[in-house]
Amino acid sequence: MAKLSRRSLSLYVANGLNDPATQKTVLLQLAAYLVDTRRTKELPLIVRDIELYLAEAGSVAGMVTSAFDLTAETKKAIEQYVKQHTGAKEVLLDHSIEPSVLGGIKINTPGHELDATVRRNLTILKTQYKKV
Amino acid sequence: MEKKTTMSQISVAELSKELRDAITKLETTGNLDEVGIVLRVGDGVVWVQGLRDAGYNEVLQIETDNGIVEAFALNLSEDEIGAVLLGADSHVKAGQTVRLKGSVLTVPVGPELLGRVVDPLGNPVDGGPAIKTKQQGIVEREAIGVMGRKSVHEPLMTGISAIDVMFPIGRGQRELIIGDRQTGKTALAIDTMINQGKQKTGVVNVYVAIGQKRSKIARLVERLKQEGVMDQTIIVATSPADPASLLYLAPYAATAMGEYFRDNSQHALMIYDDLTKHAVAYRQMSLLLRRPPGREAYPGDVFYLHSRLLERSAKLSDALGAGSLTALPIIETQAGDISAYIPTNVISITDGQIFLETDLFYQGIRPAISAGLSVSRVGGAAQSSAIKSVSGGLKLGLSQFRELASFAQFGSDLDEATKSQIERGQRLTELLKQHQYNPLSIWQQVASVNAVSSGYFNNVPVAKIKDAQSSMLTRLWADHKKDMMELDKGGKPTEEILKSIEVTARAAAKGFEG
Numbered sequence: 337m338a339k340l341s342r343r344s345l346s347l348y349v350a351n352g353l354n355d356p357a358t359q360k361t362v363l364l365q366l367a368a369y370l371v372d373t374r375r376t377k378e379l380p381l382i383v384r385d386i387e388l389y390l391a392e393a394g395s396v397a398g399m400v401t402s403a404f405d406l407t408a409e410t411k412k413a414i415e416q417y418v419k420q421h422t423g424a425k426e427v428l429l430d431h432s433i434e435p436s437v438l439g440g441i442k443i444n445t446p447g448h449e450l451d452a453t454v455r456r457n458l459t460i461l462k463t464q465y466k467k468v
Numbered sequence: 469m470e471k472k473t474t475m476s477q478i479s480v481a482e483l484s485k486e487l488r489d490a491i492t493k494l495e496t497t498g499n500l501d502e503v504g505i506v507l508r509v510g511d512g513v514v515w516v517q518g519l520r521d522a523g524y525n526e527v528l529q530i531e532t533d534n535g536i537v538e539a540f541a542l543n544l545s546e547d548e549i550g551a552v553l554l555g556a557d558s559h560v561k562a563g564q565t566v567r568l569k570g571s572v573l574t575v576p577v578g579p580e581l582l583g584r585v586v587d588p589l590g591n592p593v594d595g596g597p598a599i600k601t602k603q604q605g606i607v608e609r610e611a612i613g614v615m616g617r618k619s620v621h622e623p624l625m626t627g628i629s630a631i632d633v634m635f636p637i638g639r640g641q642r643e644l645i646i647g648d649r650q651t652g653k654t655a656l657a658i659d660t661m662i663n664q665g666k667q668k669t670g671v672v673n674v675y676v677a678i679g680q681k682r683s684k685i686a687r688l689v690e691r692l693k694q695e696g697v698m699d700q701t702i703i704v705a706t707s708p709a710d711p712a713s714l715l716y717l718a719p720y721a722a723t724a725m726g727e728y729f730r731d732n733s734q735h736a737l738m739i740y741d742d743l744t745k746h747a748v749a750y751r752q753m754s755l756l757l758r759r760p761p762g763r764e765a766y767p768g769d770v771f772y773l774h775s776r777l778l779e780r781s782a783k784l785s786d787a788l789g790a791g792s793l794t795a796l797p798i799i800e801t802q803a804g805d806i807s808a809y810i811p812t813n814v815i816s817i818t819d820g821q822i823f824l825e826t827d828l829f830y831q832g833i834r835p836a837i838s839a840g841l842s843v844s845r846v847g848g849a850a851q852s853s854a855i856k857s858v859s860g861g862l863k864l865g866l867s868q869f870r871e872l873a874s875f876a877q878f879g880s881d882l883d884e885a886t887k888s889q890i891e892r893g894q895r896l897t898e899l900l901k902q903h904q905y906n907p908l909s910i911w912q913q914v915a916s917v918n919a920v921s922s923g924y925f926n927n928v929p930v931a932k933i934k935d936a937q938s939s940m941l942t943r944l945w946a947d948h949k950k951d952m953m954e955l956d957k958g959g960k961p962t963e964e965i966l967k968s969i970e971v972t973a974r975a976a977a978k979g980f981e982g
Contacts, residue, residue, distance in 0.1 A: 341547050343546050343547055344546075381507075381547075384518070418500075421499065421500050443500065445500060447502060447503065447504075447518055448501060448502055449500065449501055449503040449565065449567075450500050450501065451565075457491075459531060459535055459536065460536065461487075461491070462534075462535045463535035464490055465490075
């Protein structure tokens with residue numbers, strides 16, 4: 337049997353999850369297939385791809401990272417921003433505090449990112465000055 | 469001491485201003501950018517998951533702890549992208565974020581690069597200041613179309629008599645220099661570059677060193693400075709220590725730099741030293757990208773690798789400014805085998821080849837150009853009238869002489885006609901010998917070849933031909949400077965000029981007759 341690409345596998349699972357009739361069985365099918373074809377190591381990558389297809393279908397699961405805790409208002413504004421830029425109907429955002437980003441925020445959605453942190457700006461400056 | 473303090477204050481002030489400028493430019497797009505992640509990295513190749521919108525040859529930016537490292541996408545498959553890193557892979561790790569730069573690879577182009585030694589990304593490697601150009605050129609640019617071109621018709625003088633007389637090169641031509649190691653391939657190219665400076669042709673030289681030792685490049689720069697040609701030269705240098713990706717990019721990036729001059733109604737000369745190493749670097753990259761190997765383990769598109777590069781050399785039509793880009797690619801053969809894979813490919817792409825023979829080189833015939841195997845397919849139309857007037861039948865005569873000379877080794881019983889042909893051939897061979905870094909101008913070539921082919925030096929022993937030539941040229945310049953300057957313009961020599969050459973050549977020959 338020809339090896340199925342991760343992309344086609346993920347698309348199949350994402351479609352299954354969006355259909356209430358197959359929602360419960362599709363994950364079991366995926367698990368069985370990965371064990372059978374000895375591809376369990378690819379699971380994290382397949383999950384990323386599934387998230388991407390689900391996002392395209394309107395359900396975005398993302399992560400917001402900042403150096404300090406965010407107010408409820410800011411969180412709501414970020415959620416609104418993600419909805420506006422992805423066209424998603426449903427947005428589910430986790431929040432993580434990472435002092436190493438120094439300031440600003442980073443929004444990760446499946447396959448996309450907005451990095452407005454101080455750490456990234458410093459990385460860009462470092463690269464520019466290394467070239468000179 | 470006081471001066472030092474002032475200088476450091478200036479540099480701090482400049483640095484502070486630059487830093488402020490850079491910070492103001494650090495605005496985020498405000499959009500969610502498409503990102504991928506590094507899956508695997510090794511041997512200068514990185515595999516990326518995500519970035520479904522990535523295009524072929526598009527630049528990717530990998531965010532490492534030590535800054536952003538760039539790569540360009542070469543393998544676009546369903547599940548992952550294979551990209552070749554443009555810098556060291558030591559800081560790239562699995563899991564790092566990768567972004568699309570949104571553009572294909574570009575390099576700085578313009579007159580600001582003249583006199584500089586740069587790497588294939590346009591960064592200076594000569595210890596000089598940063599290069600700030602007004603324009604960027606696309607590294608992998610499509611070649612100009614049919615209607616934008618014109619037939620090759622202007623000569624590109626190399627200053628090497630054997631080439632200019634027998635295998636003339638025109639502006640916009642691609643002429644391959646091919647031969648074994650240590651046969652003088654690079655020397656020919658360097659002499660051609662020097663000649664552009666000495667004859668004030670205004671042709672810009674772009675020398676691409678592909679995997680050449682840094683010591684060799686340093687010597688070349690020093691020599692070009694001594695000869696006063698560095699001001700009209702750009703050197704794109706890569707060494708064996710550089711990643712294969714940079715060796716692969718070097719000729720394309722350098723061509724983009726040369727194209728700037730071509731597109732601005734100027735003339736540029738590209739020297740690719742050498743395309744054998746370029747093919748080897750591409751083979752390394754292709755094998756690491758897991759592309760299927762073909763003959764000699766080269767990938768299937770190795771012909772296209774060089775054909776798309778050399779097709780960018782052209783003579784532009786008047787409507788496009790009539791600029792030109794001439795290419796002198798160099799190929800190294802193994803034991804004189806010109807039928808190997810890469811040599812045959814490049815021979816079929818170019819408009820002729822100058823073949824250098826090891827045997828001739830060790831016989832002291834330098835440049836060791838083989839008259840039989842060398843050819844220039846389009847240069848004849850570009851040869852100046854002055855040179856054309858003395859070049860007729862020279863190539864054929866020299867080829868026949870070399871055959872006859874091998875026969876003559878078996879016995880001395882030869883008829884008069886054969887003997888005279890051999891003697892003429894020996895004199896001509898001696899005349900076409902030329903020291904390195906000593907290119908000749910048009911009048912010098914015309915007078916020299918005319919003197920030998922008309923038989924004015926028939927009584928001069930072969931060993932003294934060069935002395936007689938030198939004496940004749942000195943006398944001609946002293947006594948007929950105006951005529952020689954006229955001849956140097958390239959027009960057909962008048963009867964009067966030919967008479968002056970005859971009289972001077974006979975007079976010079978008298979002093980050397982054995």
